[in-house]
Amino acid sequence: MTASSPGTAETVDQPVQPPPANVPKVRGFRPDLRLSILFGVLVVLCVIGYVTGPDTFLSESNISTMLRLAAAIGVVSVGMTFVIISGGIDLSVGSMVALASVWMTTLATQSYGPFVMVVCALAVGLGAGLINGLLIAYGKLVPFIATLAMYASARGLAERLSGRRTQVVNQQGYLDFFRGAFLGIPVLIWMLAVVYVVGWVVLNRTTFGRRTFAVGGNAEAARLAGINVKRHTAMVYAVAGLCCGIAALMVVARTTSGASTNGLYYELDAIAAVVIGGTLLTGGRGTLIGTLIGVLIFTVVNSIFTQNNLETDVQNIAKGVIIVAAVLLQYGTNRTRKT
Amino acid sequence: MEKNEIPVLSLTGVSKRFAGVRALTDVSLDVRAGEVLALMGENGAGKSTLLRIVNGDHQPDEGHVELDGVPVHHTSPAAAHHAGIRVIAQEPEIIPHVDVAENVFAGALPNRGRLFSRAAARRQARQFIADLGFADVIPVDALGRQLSPAQRQIVEILRGLTGKPRVVAFDEPTSSLSDHEVDILFALIDRLRAEGIAVVYVSHRMKEIFRIADRIAVLRDGALVGVRPAGETSEDELVRMMVGRDLDAMFQRTGHEPGEVVLSLEDVTTDDVSDVSLTVRQGEIVALAGLVGAGRSELAKAIVGDVPIRSGTMVLQGKRIRMKSPTDAVRAGIGFAPEERKAEALILDRGVRDNVSLASLRRLSKLRFVNQRAERALVSRFVDSLRIKAPSMEQHVRKLSGGNQQKVVLARWLAREPALLILDEPTRGVDVGAKAEIYGIINRLAESGTALLIISSELPEVIGLADRIVVMKDGRVSGELPARATEEQILALAMSENEIEEEAS
Numbered sequence: 001m002t003a004s005s006p007g008t009a010e011t012v013d014q015p016v017q018p019p020p021a022n023v024p025k026v027r028g029f030r031p032d033l034r035l036s037i038l039f040g041v042l043v044v045l046c047v048i049g050y051v052t053g054p055d056t057f058l059s060e061s062n063i064s065t066m067l068r069l070a071a072a073i074g075v076v077s078v079g080m081t082f083v084i085i086s087g088g089i090d091l092s093v094g095s096m097v098a099l100a101s102v103w104m105t106t107l108a109t110q111s112y113g114p115f116v117m118v119v120c121a122l123a124v125g126l127g128a129g130l131i132n133g134l135l136i137a138y139g140k141l142v143p144f145i146a147t148l149a150m151y152a153s154a155r156g157l158a159e160r161l162s163g164r165r166t167q168v169v170n171q172q173g174y175l176d177f178f179r180g181a182f183l184g185i186p187v188l189i190w191m192l193a194v195v196y197v198v199g200w201v202v203l204n205r206t207t208f209g210r211r212t213f214a215v216g217g218n219a220e221a222a223r224l225a226g227i228n229v230k231r232h233t234a235m236v237y238a239v240a241g242l243c244c245g246i247a248a249l250m251v252v253a254r255t256t257s258g259a260s261t262n263g264l265y266y267e268l269d270a271i272a273a274v275v276i277g278g279t280l281l282t283g284g285r286g287t288l289i290g291t292l293i294g295v296l297i298f299t300v301v302n303s304i305f306t307q308n309n310l311e312t313d314v315q316n317i318a319k320g321v322i323i324v325a326a327v328l329l330q331y332g333t334n335r336t337r338k339t
Numbered sequence: 340m341e342k343n344e345i346p347v348l349s350l351t352g353v354s355k356r357f358a359g360v361r362a363l364t365d366v367s368l369d370v371r372a373g374e375v376l377a378l379m380g381e382n383g384a385g386k387s388t389l390l391r392i393v394n395g396d397h398q399p400d401e402g403h404v405e406l407d408g409v410p411v412h413h414t415s416p417a418a419a420h421h422a423g424i425r426v427i428a429q430e431p432e433i434i435p436h437v438d439v440a441e442n443v444f445a446g447a448l449p450n451r452g453r454l455f456s457r458a459a460a461r462r463q464a465r466q467f468i469a470d471l472g473f474a475d476v477i478p479v480d481a482l483g484r485q486l487s488p489a490q491r492q493i494v495e496i497l498r499g500l501t502g503k504p505r506v507v508a509f510d511e512p513t514s515s516l517s518d519h520e521v522d523i524l525f526a527l528i529d530r531l532r533a534e535g536i537a538v539v540y541v542s543h544r545m546k547e548i549f550r551i552a553d554r555i556a557v558l559r560d561g562a563l564v565g566v567r568p569a570g571e572t573s574e575d576e577l578v579r580m581m582v583g584r585d586l587d588a589m590f591q592r593t594g595h596e597p598g599e600v601v602l603s604l605e606d607v608t609t610d611d612v613s614d615v616s617l618t619v620r621q622g623e624i625v626a627l628a629g630l631v632g633a634g635r636s637e638l639a640k641a642i643v644g645d646v647p648i649r650s651g652t653m654v655l656q657g658k659r660i661r662m663k664s665p666t667d668a669v670r671a672g673i674g675f676a677p678e679e680r681k682a683e684a685l686i687l688d689r690g691v692r693d694n695v696s697l698a699s700l701r702r703l704s705k706l707r708f709v710n711q712r713a714e715r716a717l718v719s720r721f722v723d724s725l726r727i728k729a730p731s732m733e734q735h736v737r738k739l740s741g742g743n744q745q746k747v748v749l750a751r752w753l754a755r756e757p758a759l760l761i762l763d764e765p766t767r768g769v770d771v772g773a774k775a776e777i778y779g780i781i782n783r784l785a786e787s788g789t790a791l792l793i794i795s796s797e798l799p800e801v802i803g804l805a806d807r808i809v810v811m812k813d814g815r816v817s818g819e820l821p822a823r824a825t826e827e828q829i830l831a832l833a834m835s836e837n838e839i840e841e842e843a844s
Contacts, residue, residue: 206707207700214697217686224645224683225697225751226669284688 034278037329038293041322045300053307062303064186068254070299071192072097072247073269074292078199079129079243080270081291085203086236087216087283088143092132092150093244093270095158097263100124100248102158105167105258114174121252122245128154129241133234147237151267158260166259169252178253188250195246200288212236216283272319273298276326297322345408346371347537348393348424348506352402355388362388363561365402370506370537375528377552377569378541381581381770385561386541390508393539394426395419406505423505427512431495435484440464442483443497468497472523488515496524500531507531508539513547525551543770545574557581582771597623597806600654601790602642602673602759607651611637612814614651619759619790624781626805627794629833634814635794636678639761642792643668643675656758669698674752678763678794680741684748687737691729692718694736694747698755721750725780742773749780760784763794778804798826 049057056062076093083090103109104121128150135146169175180187203209211232214222223229244263251262273294279286301322305315346369355363363385370376380386391397393404395413403410406422413419416426434442440460465479473493477486486494492515499507509528513521528551531538542548548555549569557564557580564580598621607615612634619625627635640646642653644662652659655671662668668675677683686694695718696703703714718732725746729739736747745765752760765781766774781804785791795801801808808820810832818832 205709205711207704207709208707210693210697210700210709213689213693214686217688218682220682221684221686222697224643224665224675224677226666227697228664228666284686 032287035287035290035293038276038278038290038297038326041326041329042293042297042300045297045304049300049304049307052304056307057303062307064189066299066303067189067192068186069302070295071188072250072254072263073266073273073298074192074295075195075243075247075250076263076266077270077273077291077295078195078288079240080267080274081199081277081279081286081288082203082212082236083143083240084271084274084279084281085216085283085286086212086233087219088136088233088236089271089281090129090132090147090237090240091144091267092128092147092154093240093247094263094266095151095154096125096128096241096244097248097251097266098158098260099128099154099161100245101252101258101262102162102167102260103258104248105169105252106161107167110169110171114171114177117171117174118249121248122242125241125243125245125248126238127241129244130234130238132241133237136237137230137233155260162258162260164260166257168257175253175256178249179256188253191246191250195243196288196292203288208232208235213284216285218284269298272323276323294326297326346405347407348539349405349408350389350392350402351405353389353392353399353404354401355392355397355399361561363392363399366558366561366563367402368556368563368566370539372535372537373532374553375532375538375540375551377548377555378539378558379543379548379555379577379581380558381772384558384581384770386558387510388561389558390426390510390539390541393419393424393506393508395424420502423503424508425499425504425506426508427496427499427510429510429512429514431488431491433483433486433491433494435482437483439468439477439479439481439483439486439494442494443467444501445498467501471497471500471527473497476520476523489517489520492516493520493524496527500527504531504536506537506539508541510541511543512540513542513544521547545577548577549574578771582775597621598788601656602792603654604642605652605654607638607641607653608649609637609641609646610649611646612641612811615811615816616651617809617816617819619792621758621790622785622788623806624785624791624793624804626801626808627792627811628796628798628801628808628829629811629817631796633811633833635811636763637814638811639675639677639763639792639794642761643673669755669757672758674698674755674757674760676745676748676752676760676762676765678767680744680748680768684751685736685744688735690731690733690735691722691727691739691747692732695721695750695754698751702755717754718750721753725750725753726776740770740773742769742777745769745773745777746780749777753780753784757789759790759792761792761794764796765793766795766797766800798829801829802826 046057076097080090080093100121103124104117109117109120132147132150135141136143139146178187182190203212211222211227214225214227215229215232219229247263247266248258252258255262274286274291275281275294276297277287277290277292277294279290298319301318302315305312305318348370350366350368353363353366354361366385366389378386378389388397392399395416395418398412398414404413405411406424411422413422413424434445438461440457440463443464444460461479465474468474468477468479477490477493477497483491483494492512496509496512512524516524528538528540540548540551552569554566554568555572555577556566557577559581567576600618600620603618605616615638617625627638629635637646641648642662644664644667648661653661655673660671662671665675681687686697692714696714699717700709703710703717715732721727722729722732727743727746727750729743736744739747749765762781766777769777781791781793793804795804802824806822808822808824808829809816810818810820810829812833820828820832
């Protein structure tokens with residue numbers, strides 16, 4: 001047994017802590033293991049697509065089609081990412097897309113011209129999202145319940161407004177713009193890109209994004225640090241609603257009509273994309289890049305199945321498998337890092 | 340006390356590295372039958388690693404562990420458990436939806452035939468709990484989630500004593516226990532000692548250690564500094580061994596003249612406190628002393644607008660104000676570091692940078708865009724001046740030690756430059772070295788003119804830091820003492836005549 005006298009103990013090392021061990025590290029791109037895996041999955045799927053359809057899959061028209069199909073769900077997923085990082089969930093996104101698409105295409109709205117149609121869709125989405133947010137933040141409803149109510153009632157209102165009929169867009173100006181292209185790239189794809197870039201900047205470079213992470217990571221700590229958690233929560237759901245309004249613009253442009261059946265199952269697709277993108281369902285952690293890759297993975301799978309004439313039931317089974325596999329893969333990387 | 344020739348548990352030359360970092364270096368230590376060996380050291384000194392090696396959770400890189408003189412290589416906690424080694428965890432693992440009986444016997448449930456019998460389990464558990472003296476503390480029929488933190492800790496202890504233990508190691512068992520429960524636990528440890536079981540007792544609490552331990556081993560930086568018989572050493576010597584310097588040096592006070600009144604409360608009453616009046620001046624450190632439950636934390640929460648003030652007035656920097664929320668308080672220049680660091684202050688899965696800048700985001704941003712360069716400069720300034728040990732600014736605070744986590748919370752408020760800073764138990768769960776540094780930070784803050792209100796249950800801390808001591812009892816101010824008051828004076832005010840406890844802890 002070693003036993004030293006207190007005298008020697010005193011001389012061993014004098015200051016308790018070593019001098020500043022802390023030179024701020026130079027920032028640089030740090031490849032994230034989880035994102036890399038996810039990106040790998042996307043690449044593998046693209047290879048499969050190319051092998052099974054070498055002439056069609058990587059053609060310009062197929063890529064353009066895939067991205068235009070991904071656009072609406074992609075934008076909805078941006079809002080969903082904010083909501084989930086803040087520690088919540090939004091089940092009503094599909095219904096809000098339907099409501100916005102119907103409201104902007106009523107004969108009355110269309111009579112004011114394309115610009116008012118756009119404003120209408122955005123306002124409806126923002127308004128519905130804000131109602132969600134107020135109910136959750138100030139009405140103290142659980143997000144699951146509040147947005148479940150919106151899920152039911154927004155679609156109900158959409159059915160009521162449209163009489164369950166498909167409302168065709170008669171404003172050629174609207175269609176010309178949103179179905180057009182800029183620099184050879186469809187406007188819808190531009191919109192998707194812009195929403196992701198803006199979303200990324202907001203999430204990572206603004207106080208709003210910081211607070212979203214703080215509220216989702218530890219709402220109590222955020223509150224005691226002076227953040228108005230209630231107001232912030234309400235705003236996050238409003239952002240999700242606004243994204244649904246933008247998605248409605250895209251759906252209406254693609255289908256040249258508004259209908260109460262639009263946006264069906266968007267909530268499930270968006271949650272799936274966000275989760276396989278590595279965002280934690282418990283809040284506080286997540287990335288938009290992951291969400292984007294998640295959306296693209298589903299789009300590519302759809303395309304592969306369509307080009308090989310496979311049934312949608314098989315497609316849905318495959319989706320389920322992908323969700324489980326992606327989450328397990330990430331769980332694996334998480335665990336190995338912890339030990 | 341009988342002492343066998345062969346120690347029950349013996350470590351010889353045990354070393355362990357994690358990813359190149361030395362956690363333990365050449366530690367040799369014996370625990371004899373029928374003795375209580377206390378294990379002390381700062382956080383990060385290697386106590387937990389040592390227990391984990393004993394427990395079979397980790398395997399030593401060098402050296403070996405012997406049980407009753409026979410080398411053992413336990414590769415899992417289950418194997419160590421089977422051999423009679425019990426390490427009772429600091430954080431109780433309680434199954435919320437099953438009753439106490441099943442929690443105690445988890446893994447070793449009594450069977451009738453092959454079927455589990457709840458009635459038999461409860462009967463056996465009741466007997467077991469009564470035998471160990473906890474009958475009036477633990478309701479056997481309660482579900483795990485209904486238990487208080489103290490009861491959970493006791494269930495964890497009971498679980499460790501099922502079967503036939505040879506070695507029982509307690510890791511900070513009393514952190515959530517009341518004095519009465521501590522008494523029962525110590526009676527139990529005495530019994531274990533009498534039965535010839537080897538007991539290892541890890542704690543920061545000197546008083547407990549001198550009460551229960553036969554010998555005291557001190558670790559520092561992964562190495563054994565020394566082992567002392569409890570009767571032949573003193574608190575001062577142990578602290579010197581742990582830190583490598585004297586305790587008095589921890590409070591380097593330089594007299595500072597308090598300035599204008601920053602905070603003044605007059606007859607403030609909330610649901611938990613009544614008629615509290617006090618003032619805190621610029622550059623003054625006012626300590627709020629009192630027993631747990633005296634209303635100190637509740638008063639702090641009222642000042643920061645977290646709980647409503649029913650009557651009375653609050654004046655901050657000459658202006659009468661009423662806080663509706665912590666947001667208002669932060670804006671008005673009040674910083675608050677709550678007691679429950681992890682639950683109430685830190686965003687554990689974000690980096691040091693995000694945590695430090697959290698309260699200063701508005702100042703660091705223009706049109707809501709955070710100026711990253713200014714943010715990094717600010718954060719690195721405080722990371723340096725508070726000596727926060729983290730591999731980078733982006734390190735998630737979950738992975739930092741308790742002392743560094745507390746420094747992150749302090750850095751958050753230092754960065755915000757509040758007029759008044761309220762610290763609730765600023766050194767709880769912080770090792771001795773970091774404690775000294777935190778005292779230094781507090782003193783420097785006061786010198787720079789910040790008004791400080793500090794809630795602490797550690798009397799030496801209260802006495803060492805405070806310019807004035809306000810003592811609370813049952814939600815009221817029971818008295819005020821000048822700097823350098825004695826522990827006895829504080830305790831006299833903190834306790835009423837009919838109370839039996841002898842110390843505020």
